[in-house]
Amino acid sequence: MSASKGLPADIAIPESTARVGTPAWQRAVWVVLGIAVAAAPIFVLESFHLFQLTMAVIMALAVLGLNIVTGYNGQISLGHGAFFAVGAYCTAIFMSHYDWSFWATLPISAAVCAALGFAIGFPALRLAGHYLALTTFSLAVAVPQILKHKSIEDWTGGVQGLFLVKPDAPAGLPLSADQWMYVVTVIVAGACFLLVSNLIRSRIGRALMATRDHPTAAEAMGMDIGSLKTRAFAVSAMITGIAGSLSAVAIEFVAPDSFSFGVSISLFVGMVVGGVASVLGSLFGGLFVLFVPNIAEAISKAAPGVIYGVILIAFLFLLPDGFAGLLRRVAARLRR
Amino acid sequence: MDGLAHQIVAGIATGGIYASVALAIVMIYQATHHVNFAQGEMATLSTFIAWSMVQAGMPYWVAFFATIAVSFAIGVVVERILIRPVANAPVLTMVGVFIGLLLIIGNATGWIFGYTTKVFPSPFASEKPLFGGLVSAHELGSTAVTLTVLTLVWAFFRFTKLGLAMRAAAYNPRSARLVGIRVGWMLALGWGLAAAIGAVAGMMVAPVVFLDPTMMLGILLYAFAGALMGGIDNPAGAVLGGFTVGVLENLAGAYVVGTELKLTVALAIIIGVLLVRPSGLFGRVVFSRV
Numbered sequence A: 001m002s003a004s005k006g007l008p009a010d011i012a013i014p015e016s017t018a019r020v021g022t023p024a025w026q027r028a029v030w031v032v033l034g035i036a037v038a039a040a041p042i043f044v045l046e047s048f049h050l051f052q053l054t055m056a057v058i059m060a061l062a063v064l065g066l067n068i069v070t071g072y073n074g075q076i077s078l079g080h081g082a083f084f085a086v087g088a089y090c091t092a093i094f095m096s097h098y099d100w101s102f103w104a105t106l107p108i109s110a111a112v113c114a115a116l117g118f119a120i121g122f123p124a125l126r127l128a129g130h131y132l133a134l135t136t137f138s139l140a141v142a143v144p145q146i147l148k149h150k151s152i153e154d155w156t157g158g159v160q161g162l163f164l165v166k167p168d169a170p171a172g173l174p175l176s177a178d179q180w181m182y183v184v185t186v187i188v189a190g191a192c193f194l195l196v197s198n199l200i201r202s203r204i205g206r207a208l209m210a211t212r213d214h215p216t217a218a219e220a221m222g223m224d225i226g227s228l229k230t231r232a233f234a235v236s237a238m239i240t241g242i243a244g245s246l247s248a249v250a251i252e253f254v255a256p257d258s259f260s261f262g263v264s265i266s267l268f269v270g271m272v273v274g275g276v277a278s279v280l281g282s283l284f285g286g287l288f289v290l291f292v293p294n295i296a297e298a299i300s301k302a303a304p305g306v307i308y309g310v311i312l313i314a315f316l317f318l319l320p321d322g323f324a325g326l327l328r329r330v331a332a333r334l335r336r
Numbered sequence B: 001m002d003g004l005a006h007q008i009v010a011g012i013a014t015g016g017i018y019a020s021v022a023l024a025i026v027m028i029y030q031a032t033h034h035v036n037f038a039q040g041e042m043a044t045l046s047t048f049i050a051w052s053m054v055q056a057g058m059p060y061w062v063a064f065f066a067t068i069a070v071s072f073a074i075g076v077v078v079e080r081i082l083i084r085p086v087a088n089a090p091v092l093t094m095v096g097v098f099i100g101l102l103l104i105i106g107n108a109t110g111w112i113f114g115y116t117t118k119v120f121p122s123p124f125a126s127e128k129p130l131f132g133g134l135v136s137a138h139e140l141g142s143t144a145v146t147l148t149v150l151t152l153v154w155a156f157f158r159f160t161k162l163g164l165a166m167r168a169a170a171y172n173p174r175s176a177r178l179v180g181i182r183v184g185w186m187l188a189l190g191w192g193l194a195a196a197i198g199a200v201a202g203m204m205v206a207p208v209v210f211l212d213p214t215m216m217l218g219i220l221l222y223a224f225a226g227a228l229m230g231g232i233d234n235p236a237g238a239v240l241g242g243f244t245v246g247v248l249e250n251l252a253g254a255y256v257v258g259t260e261l262k263l264t265v266a267l268a269i270i271i272g273v274l275l276v277r278p279s280g281l282f283g284r285v286v287f288s289r290v
Helices: A016-020 A024-044 A047-072 A080-098 A102-125 A129-148 A150-156 A177-201 A203-213 A215-220 A225-251 A261-274 A279-297 A303-318 A322-335 B002-032 B039-055 B060-086 B091-113 B137-159 B161-171 B173-178 B183-209 B216-230 B235-256 B259-276
Strands: none
Touching: A024 A047, A024 A177, A047 A080, A047 A177, A047 A203, A047 A225, A047 A261, A047 A279, A080 A102, A080 A129, A080 A150, A080 A225, A080 A261, A102 A129, A102 A225, A102 B259, A129 A150, A129 A261, A129 B091, A129 B216, A129 B259, A177 A203, A177 A225, A177 A279, A203 A215, A203 A225, A215 A225, A261 A279, A261 A303, A261 A322, A261 B091, A279 A303, A279 A322, A303 B060, A303 B091, B002 B039, B002 B137, B002 B161, B002 B183, B002 B216, B002 B235, B039 B060, B039 B091, B039 B183, B039 B216, B060 B091, B060 B183, B137 B161, B137 B183, B137 B235, B161 B173, B161 B183, B173 B183, B183 B216, B216 B235, B216 B259, B235 B259
């Protein structure tokens, strides 16, 4: 057995050392620049394109969730669409049945998804590699059926699904509902990206990667593999669930068939293309997942799937560390 | 009581399909320790090929055997082009390649043949059910075909030199290479065989579930469940597991959960087996030394 089980050893080492030397004013410039770039679309784009960008950010957040467990922790999940669906349904159920505000449903769907992720993480402990992929694959395929079942129809609205309404911008802000939705999404996603990148740079993050690369050595160093893996699953499910919540509100509709097994596969493809075990890569993954099928659909209904598959295999063969890895190499070359 | 007997018989008929696909999965797993997520999609493509041959006016059985040959070739080509280069890659890469293959074949099938559901002919057409309504002609015929295929595969591996070479290549590639077996080609042959078995399963199930590009997704799930139940490294176990799962599915569908949760039953079986007995009923318990 080689030392690196999940990934080639030369990728996914966070560049924590590079940032230490950056002076505070430079970091401030980056933050201001980042906020400016994130805010610009509100004033530039018209509402449909803004909606698409909102969805891209949401997908990026979902890919980030998957990246925690699969990229950083090496547990292959092909079923993260399930958590996306649960998050979306939590928000939809509380908003449409109980008239809760969107903000109030967010912690609930985060908590429910985290608990579910923790619960699924337990059997996953015993399922390494292919077995876990196989089980989560089956979960992804079964999700729409479970959502349609009549015993929970009163809550989920069955095949018809549930309608909800986007929150309006707070009084005094001159923003339309679409623009406000974008702001909300960027704030929530930005907070999650910040939290996750801090988590990955921390002791816990290094432990996650150590359990991925060499579980035996990690255990010998005193890491509690079981609790690390289940918690990674919980955090991962939580982030993807939050993305699901956001998507429910952004689309204003949830239905079982929009959470088909294609969602899970999209997230997986987005992760590989953006960059496995890369926080920034998740962002590229989100953009890819949303925009590439739109472009490909112009050719044929089936084209997005075929192109997805070709691009996925091409990346695995030629650029296994994804778009983020490519950028990293280009940057390294320029710096030299 | 008649109802129960009929459910069991029908379960055995679908179980034969699951057993075939499970056998295809196990064959590839044994040789390479990879689970082929695209097995179902490949079988669907084969079935569409058979359908277009029959549409073009070919007699059923000619189309049947031609499809098996074409599927065998597709399996070999896929192994040579896509799987060989990443044979020693990490698990994540392998899973990614299989998912890519699933996307390409599945959507290409839809692209070429369209998404409308098609009627696939059964060679065992008969108006009235046999044995007093216990079993339909197609159920009986397809069970016979799958049993024949399974017996042939068993005999091939047990009695022929090529079969022995393939077993050796899967069991111990290094020693096999030393005694002059071309291990790479044995793996490609295994892929071809698996694709051919999948094709037979697809053609046998298509008259029942109707032909469309997503036909095999649920069946693949049940095949996974069957393979795991029997032990994913034991071909005979996987076949038995496939039949068991077929019967269980039919009984659960008829008496317990109804037809809406069929896929969930497969999921429950998979999780149950992996939790209670991860090596399956007949699988070897694997210890890894660190």
